[in-house]
Amino acid sequence: MDNETDGHALTVIDNRTGRSYAIPISEGTVRAMDFRQIKAHEGDFGLMVYDPGYPNTASCRSAITHIDGETSVLEYRGYPIEQLAERSSYLETAYLLVMGELPTKPQLEEWIHDITFHTYVHENIKKFMEGFNYDAHPMGMLVGTVGALSTFYTDAKHVSDPLSRHIQTQRLIAKMPTIAAFTYRHNRGLPYVYPDNDLTYTGNFLSMLWKMSEPKYQPNRTIERAIEVLFILHADHEQNCSTSAMRAVGSSDADPYSATAAAAAALYGPLHGGANEAVIRMLQQIGDKSRVGGFVKAVKNGEDLLWGFGHRVYKSYDPRAKIIKKTADEVLEQTGPNPLLEIAKELERIALEDDYFIERKLYPNVDFYSGIIYQALGFPVDMFPVLFAIPRTAGWLAQWREMIEDPEQKIARPRQVYIGPDRRDYVPMGER
Ligand code: ACO
Numbered sequence: 001m002d003n004e005t006d007g008h009a010l011t012v013i014d015n016r017t018g019r020s021y022a023i024p025i026s027e028g029t030v031r032a033m034d035f036r037q038i039k040a041h042e043g044d045f046g047l048m049v050y051d052p053g054y055p056n057t058a059s060c061r062s063a064i065t066h067i068d069g070e071t072s073v074l075e076y077r078g079y080p081i082e083q084l085a086e087r088s089s090y091l092e093t094a095y096l097l098v099m100g101e102l103p104t105k106p107q108l109e110e111w112i113h114d115i116t117f118h119t120y121v122h123e124n125i126k127k128f129m130e131g132f133n134y135d136a137h138p139m140g141m142l143v144g145t146v147g148a149l150s151t152f153y154t155d156a157k158h159v160s161d162p163l164s165r166h167i168q169t170q171r172l173i174a175k176m177p178t179i180a181a182f183t184y185r186h187n188r189g190l191p192y193v194y195p196d197n198d199l200t201y202t203g204n205f206l207s208m209l210w211k212m213s214e215p216k217y218q219p220n221r222t223i224e225r226a227i228e229v230l231f232i233l234h235a236d237h238e239q240n241c242s243t244s245a246m247r248a249v250g251s252s253d254a255d256p257y258s259a260t261a262a263a264a265a266a267l268y269g270p271l272h273g274g275a276n277e278a279v280i281r282m283l284q285q286i287g288d289k290s291r292v293g294g295f296v297k298a299v300k301n302g303e304d305l306l307w308g309f310g311h312r313v314y315k316s317y318d319p320r321a322k323i324i325k326k327t328a329d330e331v332l333e334q335t336g337p338n339p340l341l342e343i344a345k346e347l348e349r350i351a352l353e354d355d356y357f358i359e360r361k362l363y364p365n366v367d368f369y370s371g372i373i374y375q376a377l378g379f380p381v382d383m384f385p386v387l388f389a390i391p392r393t394a395g396w397l398a399q400w401r402e403m404i405e406d407p408e409q410k411i412a413r414p415r416q417v418y419i420g421p422d423r424r425d426y427v428p429m430g431e432r
Contacts, residue, residue, distance in 0.1 A: 016040045027212065029058055048415050052094035055312065058239075060247065060409065064097060064398050065238040069313040076236060077101070085323045089117060090231035091201050094173055094394035097236050098401065099184045109168075112201075118174035119195035120205065121182075122152050126192060129182050134253075138183035139268045139385045145179050146172075147261035156255035159404055168256045169397045176390045177201065181208030184383055202227040205390070223377065226331045230370060233320040234388050234396025240312075242266040242273065246396040247403045256391040256400055263396045264389045273385040273392075279308040280381050283340040283372075292346045308344075308368030309351060315361035324369040328376075335376040344372060 008025040012035075023034045036046035053058045065157055066075040074081040077096050084093050093112050095103045101110060128148055132141050150156055153171065158164040182192045185208075193208045196217065203224050207217035237243070246263035250256065267273035282304075286295045299306045311318055332338055351357045374384050403409050 012038065014038055015038075027061075032057075046351050048417070050229055050417055054244075059244065060164060060239065060403065060406065062238060062399070062402060063100070064402060065395070067238055067313050069311070069315050072314065072316045072319045072322075074237075081233065082323065085229050088232060089200070090228050090235070091173075092395075093232045093235050094391075095360075097394050098169055099399040114170050115174045116197045118171045119178055119197060121149075121175055121178050125149070125179070126136055126182070129179075129186060129192075131324075132186060133256045134189060135187065135344060136183075138187060138382050139264070139274075139389070140181070141183040141186065142179055142386050142389060143261050143264045143268065146176075146264055147258055149175065150255045153255075153257065156257055157253075159250070159253050159255065165256070165401055165404065166380075167416055169401070172260055172308065172393055172397060173214065176393045177205040180383075180386045180390050181205060183386060184209050184379075187380070187382070200224065200228075202231065220334065222330060222334050226327050226373065229323065229327050230274075230373065230387070231391035233323060233366060234391040236392070236398060238313075240272065241269070242392065243396060243399050246400050248298060248330070248410075250400045250403055251409060251412040256397065259400060260393060263392075267389055267392065268385055272347035273388040275365070276367035276374070276384045276388075277381040278305075279344075279367055280340065280371040280375055280384075282307045283343050286343055286347070289343055289346045292343060292350055296347070296350050296354060300354075306347070306351060306357070306362070308365055308371075309357065310360070310362040311365045314363065318365040319364045320366040321364040321368055324366060324373070325364075328369045329371050331373050331376055338372055338376050340375065341372050344369065 008024040010025055010030055012021045013019070014021070017040060019038075021034075023030045032049045035049060038047040039045075041063055049057070064077065066078070067073065076084060076093065079088075079096065079102075084096075088096075091112050092103060092108055095108065121381055125145060125148065129141060130146055132144075149171075153168065155164055156168045165202060178195055185192050193211045196204050196207045196211075199207055199217075199219065203219040205227065206219045206224060211217040239247075242263040245266035246259050249259040249262040270278050281296075286292060295304070296306070298304050328341060332341060348368070349360070357363075370388075371381070371384055374387055375381070379387065
């Protein structure tokens, strides 16, 4: 961004010195570096801004995803998530995120062809995965294996080459479902299933998960579409923890496989991609609709969290949760009723009427209902973050590409406020 202002400035008076500064305001932000000139005395380092967890820091300018957390808006490249979930496919949405525009028919055909072409993994990747323990967490396997891909595609280190970036993008989007499905089969002691490139992206994923002895796996259309919708909803969410990890690691010019492994590692945590697993555990622990009131009381006493509620950005209903709630009903029509859905709906009803949640603007987030769908489909909870990582890969890569192409971006390297001891001399062991 050039340092042009909107003609507005923030006047800052430093009470330590009485000096006044005009800090330009542009696009609703002030530049942190503009505060560095504010010094208490000659030789002072200058003012920094302190923002743990970055709730009020914009780390980049981005044209990919727009969220208005107050009014429940989520748009990819300007297109509302509701329209994409209803009318688009995951691969079309991935193209939109990565390339910036909806594809024409030939562009989409080429994109689908190229991604389908890359769905197989090197046989040594298969062998690599066979080395994991039978009960290895699938997310640990995914993180390790995605990182290992960088050793197979050494051309990926040419991050300044747009063609290389594009090939790695397609490889990663293509191979994530394959690796994810292998982690699932590994835990079950089942042979890995190779991709079926006649199927759609999601149909092939289902085939790699569930194909047994039949010559050709035929995915259930409702379930295939439900996974497609879930993938679209999870494809990007601007500068969240995992995307920030992708950008931070990518900012050192690390190859995109290593950066994606780091992003997936960030997604692993229960406060981010692991929350839907925590939701299921919570619903199972509640066990019955009649116990919902008691659980909500415990949450209000600070004894637990209402998992799947609250969001750093959404201070209203997460628009993805609305769509997922509908998808959950459709899936359960196919798979049979799930008592956890009833408990979840009761929990939502009670929480949305309760002052504790109203005052704190805590509403269901994307994870509140997604776990119920995954569970109804027969996925163990350990697989939930893996199912999130597959579609988020398109978002991570779109963000990584934008970061690489942004001349303003530099290696991510925050400052700190040092609060440790003043300088002191080393004490020999005998004198401690
Ligand atoms: N249950 C109960 N209380 C909550 C919850 C919750 N789920 N979430 C926030 N609060 C309370 C906090 O205790 C705090 O109360 P206080 O003001 O009395 O101290 C207040 O609401 C504000 O919460 P913060 O923690 O400051 O909000 P923050 O933006 O830092 O955290 C987060 C957001 C991490 C998502 C949080 O709401 C949470 O832990 N939710 C449960 C986990 C979850 O569902 N994560 C998935 C997020 S979506 C995703 O990653 C895809």
